[in-house]
Amino acid sequence: MEQLTKVFSGSNSQYFAHAMCEEYGCPLGDVEIERFSDGEISVTYNESVRGHHLFLVQSTNPNSDNLMELLLMIDAAKRASAAHVTAVIPYYGYARQDRKDKPRVAIGAKLVANLLSAAGAERIMTCDLHAGQIQGFFDFPVDHMHGSSVFVPYIESLNLDNLIFASPDVGGVKRTRNYAKYFGVDLVVCDKHRVRANQIASMQLIGNVEGANVILVDDLIDTGGTLSKAAALIEEKGAKSVRAICTHPVLSGKAYENINNSVLKELVVANTIPLKQTSDKIKVLDMGPLFANAIKRLRTHGSISSLFVIQ
Numbered sequence: 001m002e003q004l005t006k007v008f009s010g011s012n013s014q015y016f017a018h019a020m021c022e023e024y025g026c027p028l029g030d031v032e033i034e035r036f037s038d039g040e041i042s043v044t045y046n047e048s049v050r051g052h053h054l055f056l057v058q059s060t061n062p063n064s065d066n067l068m069e070l071l072l073m074i075d076a077a078k079r080a081s082a083a084h085v086t087a088v089i090p091y092y093g094y095a096r097q098d099r100k101d102k103p104r105v106a107i108g109a110k111l112v113a114n115l116l117s118a119a120g121a122e123r124i125m126t127c128d129l130h131a132g133q134i135q136g137f138f139d140f141p142v143d144h145m146h147g148s149s150v151f152v153p154y155i156e157s158l159n160l161d162n163l164i165f166a167s168p169d170v171g172g173v174k175r176t177r178n179y180a181k182y183f184g185v186d187l188v189v190c191d192k193h194r195v196r197a198n199q200i201a202s203m204q205l206i207g208n209v210e211g212a213n214v215i216l217v218d219d220l221i222d223t224g225g226t227l228s229k230a231a232a233l234i235e236e237k238g239a240k241s242v243r244a245i246c247t248h249p250v251l252s253g254k255a256y257e258n259i260n261n262s263v264l265k266e267l268v269v270a271n272t273i274p275l276k277q278t279s280d281k282i283k284v285l286d287m288g289p290l291f292a293n294a295i296k297r298l299r300t301h302g303s304i305s306s307l308f309v310i311q
Helices: 014-024 063-079 108-119 132-137 148-158 170-183 225-236 255-260 288-299
Strands: 005-009 031-035 041-045 053-057 084-089 123-127 142-145 163-167 187-196 199-206 213-221 241-249 266-270 282-285
Touching: 005 014, 005 288, 014 053, 014 288, 031 063, 041 063, 053 063, 063 084, 063 108, 084 288, 108 132, 123 288, 132 142, 142 288, 148 170, 148 241, 148 266, 148 282, 163 170, 170 187, 170 213, 187 225, 199 225, 213 225, 225 241, 225 255
Parallel strands: 005 053, 053 084, 084 123, 123 142, 163 187, 163 213, 213 241, 241 266, 266 282
Antiparallel strands: 031 041, 187 199
């Protein structure tokens, strides 16, 4: 007998889960998440999940509490005899700690993978990991969604002439090249040097942007310092306009101030993380339907990669 599908959400991703359920055609499940006075989290399912295939939705930003919520939801589901548990993590926190780039540091992305596996997750569904090789940290399937599925149609709707894509750093060249290849246009690179995390010492532009409509491409935006500096440099070099697309709007610290004061015409993000405040420069695209369609394909053993605009 085929397992029934149920979707539950942690406290930080209710909006995303609702969009998923509306597209999928199922109600959002009833789970109670309580906190003791000292902040300890307690999870209780208020309906039977025995024999069901569960999709537990939670982005891990802010990281610590939301990650713990998700781990407890997974554990509670397994102990309540759920047949299968898939963790739907639109934004996978700690992904920036994906390697040992200096002595005596943790590899946070691998630790989180181990925690999810230990809790009882059997599959992960996520989007635009900071580094694609993080998928190899798991010993079970990872469905890696692409933000391009919502960004490409939006870019096409702008009908921009003399379009050029830009990478805000060398590490994002592959991601940017995929967009440039799809649209058949050139790309440029902003080569930056950091003195420490979130602090840039210098930046140089590699390539020509004279008279071009430029779109910066990144997987996430944190303080907005890099994008703002890159946009200013690109405009200084003669670009007609500068936009940015970033899947995950972490937007911490002075991010909103940096974006509002930047030369960016607009910042386009996905709804993998809820915005803390609104801004006239920030446009949000909904990825809930993409994840819902991926769940449909998963439940019917269909191809998920066929949903992607850029392979």
